[in-house]
Amino acid sequence: MVGIKNYLATVAIALLSTFSYGQITSGKITFERRTNLKKKYGEDERMKRFLTEENKIKKEIFELYFDETRSSFKVVENEDAEKGFMSYTTQRNITYQDLQKDEMVVIIDLFGSNVYVKDSLQNRPWQVTESKRKIGDYMCRKAIWEKNDSTRVYAWFSVDIVPSVGPEGFSGLPGAILGLASEDGGIIYFAKSVEVIKLPLGVLDYDSEKKKFNTLEELRITLESKFSGKPWGKRILEDMFKWY
Numbered sequence: 001m002v003g004i005k006n007y008l009a010t011v012a013i014a015l016l017s018t019f020s021y022g023q024i025t026s027g028k029i030t031f032e033r034r035t036n037l038k039k040k041y042g043e044d045e046r047m048k049r050f051l052t053e054e055n056k057i058k059k060e061i062f063e064l065y066f067d068e069t070r071s072s073f074k075v076v077e078n079e080d081a082e083k084g085f086m087s088y089t090t091q092r093n094i095t096y097q098d099l100q101k102d103e104m105v106v107i108i109d110l111f112g113s114n115v116y117v118k119d120s121l122q123n124r125p126w127q128v129t130e131s132k133r134k135i136g137d138y139m140c141r142k143a144i145w146e147k148n149d150s151t152r153v154y155a156w157f158s159v160d161i162v163p164s165v166g167p168e169g170f171s172g173l174p175g176a177i178l179g180l181a182s183e184d185g186g187i188i189y190f191a192k193s194v195e196v197i198k199l200p201l202g203v204l205d206y207d208s209e210k211k212k213f214n215t216l217e218e219l220r221i222t223l224e225s226k227f228s229g230k231p232w233g234k235r236i237l238e239d240m241f242k243w244y
Helices: 002-020 037-041 084-088 216-227 233-240
Strands: 027-036 057-066 070-075 094-098 103-110 113-120 127-135 138-148 151-158 176-182 187-195
Touching: 027 037, 113 216, 127 151, 127 176, 138 176, 216 233
Parallel strands: none
Antiparallel strands: 027 057, 027 187, 057 070, 070 094, 094 103, 103 113, 127 138, 138 151, 151 176, 176 187
């Protein structure tokens, strides 16, 4: 009898541990993205007349749906969102990830037309630090990606949400990314909520029928050739490839 009691106690402890740690494997994460347009456009004289202290921070909501191997990330369309010129001040890509296939698909809005990218998941050499912060109900650890000598990206991930997913197709950490920021704080994503839900049918699928896919490098070469010499070309390329 004692043996059975000990066995049941062991099972209970194991189940408690299982449900307490790292058990979220599918659901929806809602992010708010804050873009500082003054930082983004710097000393661009054409933009100065449009940007004020009141409108310099652009807020947008994105949803990340995920299961154990796949994810989709897209903006939540808002009827009250800015129209016209100001609506094009930020890039709003749709990103799909397949961790099992080591594949990502990015749908890029280029002047109102979609451009399709299919490539391997980005291999980012993360430096995981001891720094921690709480985002919502989740304790997160800070990681740093040095994109190049002058550009760093910060991410905060939680091991309580198992799949290695995140906004803008970020991955490669031992848990989901709930916070993402450029080094200057010009663009910041923070999770507003994490929901364990039944995923809507087809939310992780993309339409591949009759689509012409480029790799990131192919697209970069094409656009560099197309926009080279144009005064706004460098800005567009920086914006499109900021996270890659």
